[in-house]
Amino acid sequence: MKLRLETAAMDAVTVRLFDTIDESNMAWIIAADQTLRDALGEALIDLIPSYTTLLVHYDSQQLTFGQVATLIRSALRHLTPAESQDGQLHEIPVWYDESVGPELPLVAKRAGLSVGSLIERHCDHDYCVFALGFAPGYGFMGLVDEGIATPRLKTPRRKVAAGSVGIADRQTAIYPLLSPGGWNILGRTAVPLFEYAKRGEPLLRPGDKVRFKAIGKAEFEAAGGDTTPMEERP
């Protein structure tokens, strides 16, 4: 961990702790997040943690750039990583099926696997939540087994259904709400990520772990899942 402060905007500073993506960053990022929230108090407008950085948006009516820099440096001087590096473990049930996961065959073929083995491979890992962004409650997770890593679609879909579970390179994620997107979609979950985020209590938080569990159509429907096939095919 090496602390650097960078000007991001008139009233925003990027706090850079690392240069590469690593699961072990998360304990530091989580600790820095809490420490900065406490240190800035009322002067904090927004704090956005990501893989290697935290963006601090501060109230420039209360603090000058110099003051906020001093405050951040002194708050993080004796930073120690968060104690529980694991966070929460979430088991997310997913209906893997070509009707709602149109890239299942493509990703399997690229990896030289049967669709069944691809699903097993996707479920056979506890993914780390690195950052929230892109959409309310959308968690960027990784790292996906290199054997099934697949680049983004050349042409993004205009509409990816809510609950869609996808992979892009070595990352995996769940679309909380209907949105455009270019990830390879393998299946769908009924877990309402968007509703959690809208209540201000995201299900997935940075540092949490996610394990996908393959379920059948009946179980997906019973959980309130929408079986409407993906409207658009690439």
Next chain:
Amino acid sequence: MSQAMLTVKQAGPLALIQDLGRFGVGHLGVTQSGAADWISFRWANWLIGNAPDSAALEIVMGGNLSLVANAEVRLALTGADLGATIDGQPLATNTSFLLRSGQTLIFSQPRRGLRAYLAFPGGLNAPTILGSRSCTAREQIGGLRDDGKPLQTGDQLTWQGNSPGERSLPEGTAPAMPEKSCQLSMVLGSQASNFAGRSLYNAFNQPWTVDNRADRMGVRLTGQPLHCTLGGIISEGIPLGAVQIPPDGQPIVLMNDRQTIGGYPRLGALTPMACALLAQCVPGTEVHLSPVSASQAQIAYRKQLSHWH
């Protein structure tokens, strides 16, 4: 007596309920949203004595948005001149005015600027989601039905208070709408050092043109491309006004509805005042970027806010 309201007789292309924005929620992946020209927005509320964060309408382009009143109400109009009329009579911007029962307020098309703000007594009624009434289409958050949708024909607008007193804009404070060209102040970011010297020179010494790929998420500028030695970066939080440079070298200024994190290198960020001005630039407007320090920008920002104290 029925409740005082305005009915949307005809919806234009884009009229959104906005307040100052949704803050303290960036870590959820929820965008800032809020009035894009926050200066005109604040004047609109000020003109009828509202609290600064009262929800108002952000009307883009006009496009014959028609609103009919069922009771007399005092409203305030600021921002772009969208050729507004009341029963066919031209209506001046930067004033408060009475709309009488049965009268129709129409916004036709942009004559100067792009976004008009219409403030209502005490602010518009709309559900408060994560601390704000702002409407964000991409996130399906906010608006009358909390689905992120803009005003629809048949919608009914109601407000929180009675018509307060009238105020006039102090002389010289009306925000200037950009005409053919304007200057946008930008705070250089730390990644600026990763741009070639020639590109840094070009960034500030060539006119940029506001592209028609412009919305509340971002505004694309076209000109001689800029080259950054960083290809992509690891996604990180993006501030308002961030000037990101994708691989084609054509800057995108990230506005109120931007994604919270992103992975393109950034030259810096426009000041909040420059963001308000850019929000009023129609496609084809020529803009010049001019560097300012963060502390210079903060002084200008405090001066702007002092108008409303």
